[in-house]
Amino acid sequence: MSRFEPATVNLEFDKRVSDALQDQELRANFRGAMDFLVGKRAAMFPDKEDLEALRAQGEAIRNRCLSQLPELLEQFEQRCTENGIQVHWAETAQEANAIILEIMHKHDATRMVKGKSMASEEIGLNHFLADHGVECLETDMGEYIVQLADETPSHIIMPAIHKNKQQIARLFNQKIEGVEYSEDVDRLIGIGRDVLRQKFFEADVGLSGVNFAVAETGTLCLVENEGNGRMTTTIPPVHIALCGIEKVVESLQDIPPLLRLLTRSATGQAITTYFNMISSPRKPDEKDGPREVHVVLLDNGRSRIYADKQLQETLRCIRCGACMNHCPVYTRIGGHAYGTTYPGPIGQVVSPQIWGLHTAGAITKACSLNGACGEACPVKIPLADLIRRLRYESNNSEPTPVPGPRGQGSLRKRPEAITWKLWALLSRKPGLYKLVLFLATRLRALAPKHIGPWTRYRSAPRPAARSLHELAAQRSQSNASSQEHGRHE
Amino acid sequence: MSSREAILNRLRTYRQPKPSQPAQAPAAASATLSIAEKVRLFTENLHAAHAEVITATQEDWTQRLLSFWRETGVHSVIYAPNTAHGQAIESAAHAYPELQLQAYEEDIETCKDRLFNHIQCGFGAAMAGIAETGTLMVKTGADEPRALSLVPPTHSLLIHAKDLYTDLPEALHQTRIETALPTNLLLISGPSKTADIQQTLAYGAHGPKRLVVVLIVAEESDHV
Numbered sequence: 001m002s003r004f005e006p007a008t009v010n011l012e013f014d015k016r017v018s019d020a021l022q023d024q025e026l027r028a029n030f031r032g033a034m035d036f037l038v039g040k041r042a043a044m045f046p047d048k049e050d051l052e053a054l055r056a057q058g059e060a061i062r063n064r065c066l067s068q069l070p071e072l073l074e075q076f077e078q079r080c081t082e083n084g085i086q087v088h089w090a091e092t093a094q095e096a097n098a099i100i101l102e103i104m105h106k107h108d109a110t111r112m113v114k115g116k117s118m119a120s121e122e123i124g125l126n127h128f129l130a131d132h133g134v135e136c137l138e139t140d141m142g143e144y145i146v147q148l149a150d151e152t153p154s155h156i157i158m159p160a161i162h163k164n165k166q167q168i169a170r171l172f173n174q175k176i177e178g179v180e181y182s183e184d185v186d187r188l189i190g191i192g193r194d195v196l197r198q199k200f201f202e203a204d205v206g207l208s209g210v211n212f213a214v215a216e217t218g219t220l221c222l223v224e225n226e227g228n229g230r231m232t233t234t235i236p237p238v239h240i241a242l243c244g245i246e247k248v249v250e251s252l253q254d255i256p257p258l259l260r261l262l263t264r265s266a267t268g269q270a271i272t273t274y275f276n277m278i279s280s281p282r283k284p285d286e287k288d289g290p291r292e293v294h295v296v297l298l299d300n301g302r303s304r305i306y307a308d309k310q311l312q313e314t315l316r317c318i319r320c321g322a323c324m325n326h327c328p329v330y331t332r333i334g335g336h337a338y339g340t341t342y343p344g345p346i347g348q349v350v351s352p353q354i355w356g357l358h359t360a361g362a363i364t365k366a367c368s369l370n371g372a373c374g375e376a377c378p379v380k381i382p383l384a385d386l387i388r389r390l391r392y393e394s395n396n397s398e399p400t401p402v403p404g405p406r407g408q409g410s411l412r413k414r415p416e417a418i419t420w421k422l423w424a425l426l427s428r429k430p431g432l433y434k435l436v437l438f439l440a441t442r443l444r445a446l447a448p449k450h451i452g453p454w455t456r457y458r459s460a461p462r463p464a465a466r467s468l469h470e471l472a473a474q475r476s477q478s479n480a481s482s483q484e485h486g487r488h489e
Numbered sequence: 490m491s492s493r494e495a496i497l498n499r500l501r502t503y504r505q506p507k508p509s510q511p512a513q514a515p516a517a518a519s520a521t522l523s524i525a526e527k528v529r530l531f532t533e534n535l536h537a538a539h540a541e542v543i544t545a546t547q548e549d550w551t552q553r554l555l556s557f558w559r560e561t562g563v564h565s566v567i568y569a570p571n572t573a574h575g576q577a578i579e580s581a582a583h584a585y586p587e588l589q590l591q592a593y594e595e596d597i598e599t600c601k602d603r604l605f606n607h608i609q610c611g612f613g614a615a616m617a618g619i620a621e622t623g624t625l626m627v628k629t630g631a632d633e634p635r636a637l638s639l640v641p642p643t644h645s646l647l648i649h650a651k652d653l654y655t656d657l658p659e660a661l662h663q664t665r666i667e668t669a670l671p672t673n674l675l676l677i678s679g680p681s682k683t684a685d686i687q688q689t690l691a692y693g694a695h696g697p698k699r700l701v702v703v704l705i706v707a708e709e710s711d712h713v
Contacts (some may be wrong), residue, residue, distance in 0.1 A: 029687075032688075033687075033688055034687050037688075057607045066505075067504065067505060068501040069500050069504070070497050070501050071502065073496075073497065073500075074497070089492040089493040089496055090492060091492040091496060092496055095492060116586050134494045134616035139695070140685070141683045141685040141686070141694055142683075142685035145634060145685065158685060158688075159685070160685055160686070162688075163686075164687050165686050165687045165689070167688075168686055171657050177494075183688065185686045185689040186691050188686055188691075189683060189686065189691040190693075190696055191664075192694075193693060193694060193695060194696070196695060197605065197695070200695075201601065201605050215668070217667060217670050219670060219674075225681070225682050225683060225684075225694070226681055226682070226694035226695050226696070227681035227682045227696025227697075228694070228695045230635075230639050230675075231639065231695050231696070231697060233673075234635045234636060234639060235601075235636070235640075237595070237598075243499075245496065251667075252661060252667045253661070254667075255657075255659070255661075256656070256657040256658045256661065259657070260657075267684070270534075270621070270622045271622040271624055271676070271678045272529065272678065273538070273678050273680070273681060273682055273696075274675065274676070274677060274678075274681075274696070275624075275675070275676035276673065276675060276677075277670070277674040277675070277676075277677075278671065278672070278673050279671070279672060279673070279674070281672070282672065283630070283631070283672055284629060285630075285631040286629075286634070286672060287549070287593055287594075287595065287596050287597055287631070287632050287634040287636075288596070288597035288634050288635050288636045289635050289672055289673060292540070292613060297496075299492070299496045303496050303499040303500050303503070304499070306499070306501075306503055306504075308503075309500070309505050312505060388538055402503060403503075418677035419655075435630075479533075
């Protein structure tokens, strides 16, 4: 397994979940935050019909763009090049990291400031650059907090959502020189602002993600509230944008509905403070802005996801995080329990496809298939269906006509497979079914008292004294005899 | 084979047929509001986003902005000198001798320290406004440097009521901006903010802590 893949997701998943469930502070932090975000989103969509029309529009735009993805990517590349933006293509995480490092080397750069980019988390950029002597500083306030604590984001929109202000106050007090303990949020933000301003001032290169890439105009769109995205893409002399290949849209006209859906679904805002649309590096008569802009188009498994008609729906995602906010499992275990860059329902779909079921397939277990995520999704990704499909693929050992997720059948367990085979057999043979049912009810005293994790918090189920069939038969017999008896009177 | 070719080949090989559903549900035509309605909605939304709005006329806007700066202790302002609004404030500033007006004439590499550590306010203009969200559309370029609206702790921005549009699709369509996109087109809706610490809203995360919008209404009917 390469160092750019999370090695321990499947191995440590159960333990992570168990630890998260026992952490009362963490659970309280998530409960409060999720209720807050769910309420904010609901307030933004008071009319259900309007919401449904907008979701249908969002879904249609994304489907249309995905159906033309190769042409749109080529058009985007051409427009960018015409505008003076340099375009690079990366098939893998390793390749993306190498491209970014090469740009850094070309400029003798050792200090990078980063705007928010989940794709950079996905490719493990911070660690890679640190190994090559480059300081890579997160500048989104939540990401900065998480980086300071030597952790990873636990939510794709609000990375430090798992921490309360007391924990952040302690962290700043311990990790930033000369900072006194303060729980005042304005004060804490002010401290972060001061530290990061100096870093923006000094940085050689700024790296950002991309929310939408417009093919028609060669424009990079960035959605944010803080201004760190603008700082990152404006102040350093070089800007590198890391962009998943699925982020391309056809034209500028596609942007308003998607932006509307994104901000309202993510944080319950009609619009964010800044919507930044970058179409070129600094022009000769301009006073500021980077002199070089690079875009790294990242595949890292996306073209494989594209191959399967059903799984391709994953690529509609606009990374709003609404699915995790509405997920009862995520609300209780938090983002870190998943152990992957992308947590929650969309993470359960994306992560096993990027890193393979053999690496990250186990997280699909953390789903009750209640469907709340799919109902909240602004571009109507049928998340529960996709999670179910990936569970199936985890156990499926049959070859598939298109590539499909890596690691098919890797979570297949012999006893489980045999159990289901027996169940299928019993369901097809009524005589055998009756016999097994008879034995199960008569020998119920022999039923095991402990059956693995199920009985850790619950008592074991015990067969009834009589099967439903027998009880129903008994009842109809006694009804018949009482009617018979009545007639004789 | 290059990565580019490999990626594009895979996408072409496995492309799904175009969706049979209509490419895009027709967008509901937004009702076009009167200027007075747009002014009201725009102001209301800016206030909700914690921005300050000074409603003025073409005649008195410089005085009103200078008074605001004086009252709030703003003594150093950076502006773009080759613009009508820049020249207007430059002429009017004689009446405010304590004010240090600095023209954004040098490249950022030269004036970075001043910009980051000494200037209190950046002054510029917006090309359009969006009433529905209280958003200012700023076309950056030689006359509107990007850092002007980003680095100083206060950002003052001029806009004319006639440049207000109901929503983003209308603004994009009417300004025909897609035919001449600048290096950096900005939509700004309030001062910089974050809710990253326990969902508590705090202003001035990285960009300006204050956004002051000077809204020029031309006629009586433009007023609320």
